Amino acid sequence: MAKPRKTSRAKDKPANVVPAVDAAILEAADRLRDGALVAFPTETVYGLGGDATDDRAVAAIFEAKGRPSFNPLIVHLPSLKKAEAGAAFDDRARSAAARFWPGPLTLVLPRAPDCPVSLLASAGLDTIAVRVPGHPVAHALLNAVDRPIAAPSANRSGAVSPTRAAHVAEDLGDAVALILDGGACPVGIESTVLDLSGSSPTLLRPGAVTAEVIEAEIGALKIDDGGEGVRAPGQLKSHYAPKTPLRLGCEDPRPGEALLALGPDVPPDFAPVLNLSEAGDLTEAAANLFAHLHALDAAGAAGIATMPVPEEGLGRAINDRLRRAAAHD
Numbered sequence: 001m002a003k004p005r006k007t008s009r010a011k012d013k014p015a016n017v018v019p020a021v022d023a024a025i026l027e028a029a030d031r032l033r034d035g036a037l038v039a040f041p042t043e044t045v046y047g048l049g050g051d052a053t054d055d056r057a058v059a060a061i062f063e064a065k066g067r068p069s070f071n072p073l074i075v076h077l078p079s080l081k082k083a084e085a086g087a088a089f090d091d092r093a094r095s096a097a098a099r100f101w102p103g104p105l106t107l108v109l110p111r112a113p114d115c116p117v118s119l120l121a122s123a124g125l126d127t128i129a130v131r132v133p134g135h136p137v138a139h140a141l142l143n144a145v146d147r148p149i150a151a152p153s154a155n156r157s158g159a160v161s162p163t164r165a166a167h168v169a170e171d172l173g174d175a176v177a178l179i180l181d182g183g184a185c186p187v188g189i190e191s192t193v194l195d196l197s198g199s200s201p202t203l204l205r206p207g208a209v210t211a212e213v214i215e216a217e218i219g220a221l222k223i224d225d226g227g228e229g230v231r232a233p234g235q236l237k238s239h240y241a242p243k244t245p246l247r248l249g250c251e252d253p254r255p256g257e258a259l260l261a262l263g264p265d266v267p268p269d270f271a272p273v274l275n276l277s278e279a280g281d282l283t284e285a286a287a288n289l290f291a292h293l294h295a296l297d298a299a300g301a302a303g304i305a306t307m308p309v310p311e312e313g314l315g316r317a318i319n320d321r322l323r324r325a326a327a328h329d
């Protein structure tokens, strides 16, 4: 059930949204150490953070998101060195971390023998997902709190991921103590998830660090296409779903349909139309994806059609999110 939100009358902005200045980051670190939940920007999407060593804080994350407890969380750290306290890095993992961290890559690794992170964050698995984000606010917060921070995307389970502080406030309201507003997330799509816990490296979720660049660093990858035996429990077929039905790869309007466009040649007779990138640039398209889905979902159209997105580079991650947004099972 939606909880009433506190709003400040002057700007109609929820009272728990604060600009991510230094003092606010320090306050957020204090709140996290006290076991509260704080939403913060990363380069990918906003995260709903809680102290990963505190079972109650981790349980509160699952509760606030309405997330199934079998779906493990990503643990965020300020450096590879700090990550090594919780996860067992082999040479492959070290070279991937050296090449891509800080940045939009999550590594699934065996839990270290003395891993201080709550087992609940790993959903009882013997692996742990770790990431060193590159966003300056996330980095400053992780340094200030000096504890591993579990942070799934700051949306209710199954909803579209937030790329603005306002998205978090709309979706989670005051289930979160503080929302650090660091503006729009530059990448706009969740991190690539790479499983290095077994003998064959497996891509569990496509993202801005593409399969091609990972393969150039560590060799051939298996791609988990969400089929049987799917190993990222969060990669359910239906996910990131707007309330308005989505039709993929369309250029023929149906009455009352909105359009998520890509490129300079936009077919007529859709309204409203939001363009992911008029230039057809996939990096710009990824950065706009969730904000445009949020906006079109709020526009009250009968449906949302999406133009085809090339299945290459970041286009794969965009298509992955669109397919999940369109799936209804």
Ligand code: TXA
Pocket (backbone or CB within 6 Å): 042, 044, 045, 046, 047, 048, 071, 072, 073, 074, 106, 108, 122, 125, 127, 128, 129, 131, 151, 152, 153, 154, 189, 190, 191, 192, 193, 204, 205, 231, 232, 233, 234, 235
């Ligand atoms: O960009 C991101 O990764 C954002 C920001 C906040 O860092 N976080 C995020 O978290 O997208 P979340 O919880 O929405 O997605 C985490 C994904 C899920 O698909 C989950 O199943 C998978 O990572 N995952 C986490 N731990 C895992 C593990 N031990 N083994 C396999 N998959 C795991």
Ligand code: MG
Pocket (backbone or CB within 6 Å): 152, 153, 161
């Ligand atoms: Mg998520």
